[in-house]
Amino acid sequence: MKRREFIASAAALLVSPRRSWAQETRRRLGFLAVGDGSGQAINQTERALFDGLQNYGWIDGRNLIIEYRFSQPPDRLPASVADLIALSPDALIVAGPQATAALKSATATIPIVFVAVGDPVGLGLVQSLSRPGGNITGLTTVVPEDFLGKRIEILRELVPGASKIALLVNPGNPMHRLTLAEEYLSRTARKLSMALPIVEATTAEELDVAFASAAAQHVDAIVDVGDVLTWVEAPRVIALAAKYHLPANYFFRHSAKGGGLSVYGPDISDLFRRAAGYVDKILKGAKPADLPVQQPTKFELIINMKTAKALGLTMPPSLLVRADEVIE
Incomplete structure (x- = not known):
């Protein structure tokens, strides 16, 4: 054997096992x-998950394969869930209450990490916040x-003297059925001394009807309670608010970036970034029930x-002082 061929053969023996080991792990x-x-694409907020994973040493395409499926449009959800389960992943991560419930119903064994679910106990997804039980946290x-009162x-x-503020649900x-019970809304309305009519939308087209209804009721303002629909259809919602x-x-957050007047809510990007920590623990052997x-x-x-x-609104200095960000 020629010297060059011998060196190439020896190098192959050294490299091949290492490459195979990397693929297996x-x-x-x-x-x-x-x-x-x-x-077709991950949204900007969800991309914070990748930053978090990199902080723990997990790189998509290197030591981690991330398989993407989407819960939107809504008619894609069943097929997306079935596709992911069929891949037998080491762990699953999911955003939003409807998609989380669908995924949990599909598997009792694959570990699941959810993000942005308002009341996982009330929805029956976990036993308690401290001890979730099962395969999900x-x-x-x-x-x-x-x-909700703070948002109102x-x-x-912003609108001094407002006496009627609509809730878009x-x-x-x-989550909306759970948290916006009639008793709670009545108590909140009495406490704030104002009317809180509800306008409903389950599809993009129904958003137009909801805003028309709010305008017909002569409301002074509107609260987008927060939902996957209004997340995806934020430009439409913002345009309708401007129209009326x-x-x-x-x-x-992205609603304000897109022209919405005001935002008050949890930092969802931070939640995705922190979710990477649970993915890391699970991939290293931790059980969701213990997290x-x-x-x-x-x-x-x-x-x-x-x-x-x-x-035509005059911004109160007290509100500007409290703001985390002011978009000029």
Whole structure:
């Protein structure tokens, strides 16, 4: 054997086992994402998960394979769940309550980490926040009971004298049915001394009807309670608020970036970044049942001054001082 051939053969023996070992230890993560609404791409907020995973040494395509499926549009959800389960991933990560419930119903064995589920206990996804049990844990958007009241107060500061503020809800979202019970709304309305009519939308087209209904009821402002629908359809919701000249408060940061008047809610990007820590623990052998459900630690108040001016609103200095970000 020639010297050059011998060296090449020896190098192959050294490299091949190492390459094979790397392939065998590559882990698989299934990601059931909301995406950007097209069913083709991860949205910017969800990308914070990748930053978190890299902090723990997990790199997609190197030691981790991330399989993406999307829960939006809604008719894709059953097929997306079936596809991910069929891949037998080492762990699953999922965004939103409807998709989380669908994924949990599909497997009792594959570990699941959820993100942005408001009340996982009330929805029957976990036994308790401290001891979730089963194959699922994650990060909730659960907020204090007076959270809705705080959002309404923000609008009342922006629209002094407001006496009727509509709540935009999705009756298909189990979280809305759970948290906006009639007794709670009546108590909140009495406490704030105002009317809180509900307008509903489960599809993009119904958003138009909901805003027309709010305008017909002569509301002073509107609160987007927060849902996958209004996340994906944020541009439409913002345009409708502008069309009907309605000051609005939104749940998600990107609504303010897209022209929404105000946002108050948990930092969802931070939740995705923190979810990477649970993925890391699970891939290293931890059981979801032993990982307490985590709650949000960062909330954001964002004000869009350009939109405020377009609506003819005078921004209270007290609100500007409290804002985490002011968009000029």
